[in-house]
Amino acid sequence: MDDARGVIEFDQVTKVYPGATAPSIDRLTMRIEAGEIVALVGPSGSGKTTAMRMVNRLHEPSSGTIRIDGVDNRTLPIEELRRGIGYVIQQVGLFPHRTVLDNVGTVPALLGWDSHRIQQRSRELLDLVGLDPSTFGDRYPAQLSGGQRQRVGVARALAADPPVMLMDEPFGAIDPLVREQIQDEFLRMQRDVRKTIIIVTHDLDEAMRMGDRVAVLQEGGVLAQLATPEQLLSAPANAFVRQFVGGDAPLRRLALARVRELPLIPLDVAHGQGFGLFVDATGRPVHWASGAPVTVTVELETTLRTAAGELLAAGAQYAPVVDELGRPVALLTTDMLHGWLNRPTEAMLAAAVTTTLAQAHTA
Amino acid sequence: MSFLADQWPEVLRLTLEHVLLCAIALGIALLLALPLGVWVHGRSSRIGIVTGIAGVLYTLPSLALFAILVPIVGLGVLPTVIGLVLYAQLMLVRAVVSGLDSVPEDVRDAAVGMGIDRWRILVEVDLPLALPVFLAGVRMAAVTVIGIATVGAVIDAGGLGELILQGIQRNQTERVVVGALAVTALALGTDYGLVRLERRSRPWVGQQGSGAAA
Structure with a gap:
């Protein structure tokens, strides 16, 4: 296992859409460690999806650099870069004209694996996401429930074993009862696969549950705080974060510990x-x-x-x-x-260290 | 119908001629409309220009269009085929565009995000998913072409129009009726065949709802 793979660095990344007066993402600098889940949250217009889509170059930064394992993501040919990054979206985007197994095998097929190996790998992944390959493998996406489709989407993103995964509101279209169950399953799976994952979500509870750390973006695409859920709640960096995490922050904090x-x-x-x-x-x-x-x-x-x-x-x-x-x-x-x-010293200390480190990194 | 009993080899010959004429015209029209539709898709200025021109051609009366072509390319099959190809463009280009429009945006986004190159997305994702809507347009175009091809008889293109034309000239109602019925049958048969094809072009739908909740 190569555990050091999948470090993502945003270095002074700014994105201004053509014709826009204000940037969607403003000098974003953050480092996401290998095997870590970072949840991007923020109100609409905070540029969280834009930030994520610049990693696999579905959007290009206006300035600044994104590096994966120290390499500028503009170095590789664009298709090659994307094949090495798992991509999951809210509407899943499964190919309706291909069977579940063929969908899962999409990227391996692009990478030129032989068909036997693709078949084997696709079945393995369906198993991993809790779908029996002999039951579901030959179905078309239209024959699956929303939750099942989302699992196939995750299996498809994992098929070529990419070190990095991007997930845009991955559980947003699933009804709330099933959502929590799928989130838990996903976290269990993550313990084994250890991917570096960026999850975009507008749901703070989801961000807290899924994220090892949470990045709060505010209007204008400014990173307000990047911290663990606990730090975010106990030591919000500014008034925006305090308001965003809401008045029931103490209750949310209590939910984080057992x-x-x-x-x-x-x-x-x-x-x-x-x-x-x-x-x-x-x-x-x-x-x-x-x-x-x-x-x-x-x-x-x-x-x-x-x-x-x-x-x-x-x-x-x-x-x-x-x-x-x-x-x-x-x-x-x-x-x-x-x-x-009310054990502020510990949390505040940690937050202070994070802030200092971030400043040192910026400087 | 004593006419049919006597003349059926002649009717059959003209029917085959008609089918051939339409098939050639439609084939060429498709070869033209497909790249044209892909080229204009998603670019409103291009769509405006292409459908504008095709729309003007479409509104020209068929007889007038054939008449314009005759001094340029002479009588016979050639001007008729050119005319039919031009007529079909409007419907076919639109069919390609609305077919491509019917491809779900999330499917395309996922395809791009997974690193499938543009050409492959077109061939392996866009076109198969556009096919059902596209075939509906082809069906319309085919039926229209079969009808208008009848007029081609006036400029010596042959086909079932010739039967009707002879009937009018010789005042033989039977000929007119048989010719008209044959054209209608051809159009209906083609329509039916293409409906079948349209359904078979999307084996992935029509079996929905068998999945349980997660």
Whole structure:
């Protein structure tokens, strides 16, 4: 495995469309590491799609340079460049007159692979995206559901194993129930394939869920902030980002962590502080040492947002944390959630470092 | 119909002549319209010029058009074929353009984004996807050409028009009726055949909805 492949660098990239007075992208400088997902978000008109489409030269920058693994993307012949970059769009753009297998094998065929190898690779990829090749391989796109089409689109983009993938609102046309499931599947797949991925989305929740880092673009194509979801929420770089992530930023931040990540109070310590628990025959907590019944428990894998909701709903200040069998392992208090949200030094420090690095890079 | 019983070899000969005349005209028209349509597609100024000229030719009465051509290229099949080719251009070029317009933008975007070169996109994506709409235009053009070719008999091009012309000259209603019916049958048959072809040109539709939700 060549892990260093797929670093994308934007270097002072500006795009002014012919006839436009203002730039769509204004001196964009950012570095996307190999194997990283960066989500581009911003209001319409912030140039996020333009920025993405300049990577495979569907648009050309007016000035500035985009480098992939240190090489100017204008060095290669344009078709060769594009064949080395996976491309997924919202409407998928499958060839309606070709079967699913033929669609997936498009780029390998362009690269001149022999038909046996193309066939084998296409089947492998359908498997990877969770579609049985013998069921779906010979169908036409019109015979698939929206979610299935999108999976075929992803398989097609991955077919020639490109180090870089560009995805323009890839899950935007899928109904919300299926969308989250496909996003999760995609993230699971990404753990194995480790592509460098740029995802354009207008959906902040999607950006936070999918992106290792999120790039917020504001009107005029200016990069407002490039940071991890957590940094974005806890230390927005400016008023625009603060407004864009919205008033429920604390709740969004809580959704980013799970209960097990908190410095929970171990049971024996809790016991010493008067939070002893009585359990039933199956080991589940029944009431506190004080005699008060246990009204709510939270699981280790629950997000802090859900846990906060459960505590609020039960009107409880604290609750036993239980394992998957329902047996108590630790104690969670609302103070911990509060404390987690208010650990500014760490997040701010990280944000400050990022900013300094970015400035150093610009200078 | 004693006329048919006596004269059927003659009717058959003229029908074949008619078919040949139309097939040659349509073939040449297609060879001309296809590159022309691809060339103008997506460029409104070019479309304006080409459909403008083709539109003027189309509105000329066929008899007048043939009459103009005779002093230049003489009598017979040649001026008729030229006339028919010119007539068909408007419909065929438009058919190519609207066929190409019917190719979904996202399909083309994906094709370009995956690094397929322009020529391949044209041949492997645009043209096959444009085919159903294009064939609908070909159908119209074919039926029109079959009809107008009848007029070619006036300038010695032969075909079923000759039967009708003779009927008028000799005051034999039977000849006129048989000629007219034969032309109609030819047009209807061609139309039917092309409808079939049109349907077969898109095997990928018509089986929708069998996919379950994701």
